[in-house]
Structure formats: structure tokens, C-alpha cells
Amino acid sequence: DAGVIQxxxxxxxxxxxxxxxxxxxxxxxxxLFWYRQTMMRGLELLIYFNNNVPIDDSGMPExxxxxxxxxxxxxxxxxxxxxxxxxxVYFCASSVWTGGHQETQYFGPGTxxxxx
Amino acid sequence: xQEVTQIPAALSVPEGENLVLNCSFTDSAIYNLQWFRQDxxxxxxxxxxxxxxxxxxxxxxxxxxxxxxxxRSTLYIAASQPxxxxxxxxxxxxxxxxxxxxxxKLSVKP
Numbered sequence: 001d002a003g004v005i006q007x008x009x010x011x012x013x014x015x016x017x018x019x020x021x022x023x024x025x026x027x028x029x030x031x032l033f034w035y036r037q038t039m040m041r042g043l044e045l046l047i048y049f050n051n052n053v054p055i056d057d058s059g060m061p062e063x064x065x066x067x068x069x070x071x072x073x074x075x076x077x078x079x080x081x082x083x084x085x086x087x088x089v090y091f092c093a094s095s096v097w098t099g100g101h102q103e104t105q106y107f108g109p110g111t112x113x114x115x116x
Numbered sequence: 117x118q119e120v121t122q123i124p125a126a127l128s129v130p131e132g133e134n135l136v137l138n139c140s141f142t143d144s145a146i147y148n149l150q151w152f153r154q155d156x157x158x159x160x161x162x163x164x165x166x167x168x169x170x171x172x173x174x175x176x177x178x179x180x181x182x183x184x185x186x187x188r189s190t191l192y193i194a195a196s197q198p199x200x201x202x203x204x205x206x207x208x209x210x211x212x213x214x215x216x217x218x219x220x221k222l223s224v225k226p
Binding site for chain 1: 150152158159160161162165205213214215216217218219
């Protein structure tokens, strides 16, 4: 299995531009998570989906952030417009949700975003 | 709201030493407790998952314990090696998601 795939691995953009991050979860996994990691705040959950349905988006910092999961094998996290404080590493993770609890989460390599 | 704390933030030990990393959480109603390893510039690798009904899990030189009543988990690393140098994060699972601590940065000196 290729594991969780994220693209791009690195993104440098200018303030005000739209940024789209992509994730392909592990085949057969039905839960998908988007996290953001910074030195100051550590690893924060932004949003997660079960069976393609957003369950908890309380971690999404502002309306500038949006996430979609149109099918079981693809998700996007979009920032529009981007700001310098959005600079961070964004991780996607997937797992199996059995209805009672989550199994082990598997993380992608992350997208390192720099907004100038 | 679940909060997860890890102490110490950094730890340096000589090779061969046994060591314990600590994790505490505020909400005892967790579904599971997971330990991860993160190497610099890399993603997270799952090490051990302890379900709420379990007390411990073992994998090779690693042993993780869970005490829900006291809100604590420990990760025990036996006979540490330089290759164990990384940041170790614990995460408490509740209602389908994970809340992470800020990690303990471990350095094992040859």
C-alpha cells in the first residue's frame, strides 16, 4: 500500500492567493483527518470526515478555510485568501472507523506551506 | 475539552539507557491512547495504540501503559539507541478524533 498521499509536498505562495492541498487516504479507510502543525501550537485537528461526511470542523480557524471530500479516495483543504499566519505543515491522516471508535491513524508526509 | 500534556518537553540520554516518557490527559472518557513518533521534517508514524479497555501494549523495545483513572499514559523504551532519537507524541482519542500533546523531543547520544 502506498500509504496516505499528499500533494504538493511544498507550497510557497503570496498573501491573498488561493491554496489547495490534496490528500488521498489509504484504500479501505473510511475516516480522514486534516491537521495543522506549528512550533507554537503543536498539532491541531482542523476537520475530520467519516464516510465522506464532515463530522467535526470546529478546528477550522476561519471561514477562509474549507475542506471537501467528494469521494472515499480524495479530499481537499482550501485556503482562500491565504495569509502569512497560515504558514505551517498540513497533515492528512486516515483510519478505519468502526462506529464505536477510531483505529490507528496513518499520517501522510505533510504539505509544508509558506505564505509570504 | 480534552487536553493532553507531555513532560518533559526534551530529554537527552546516553545510549543503552531505559527511559520513560510521560503523557497526561484531562478527560478520562477517552476511547484510546495512541503514541506516535515524528522524525524531523517527516510525518507521524504510529507506534502503539491502547484501547480504553486495555492497560498496556508492547511492540519490541516499546511498552505503553494506560491508566484512565489517573489520566496518565507512559511510553517505556528499553535499551535506547541513537536511532530512537525523534519527537514522541501521545494523543488521546475521544468521539472519533485525536487530541495531541506537544511532544517530547528525545535525543539518544552514542
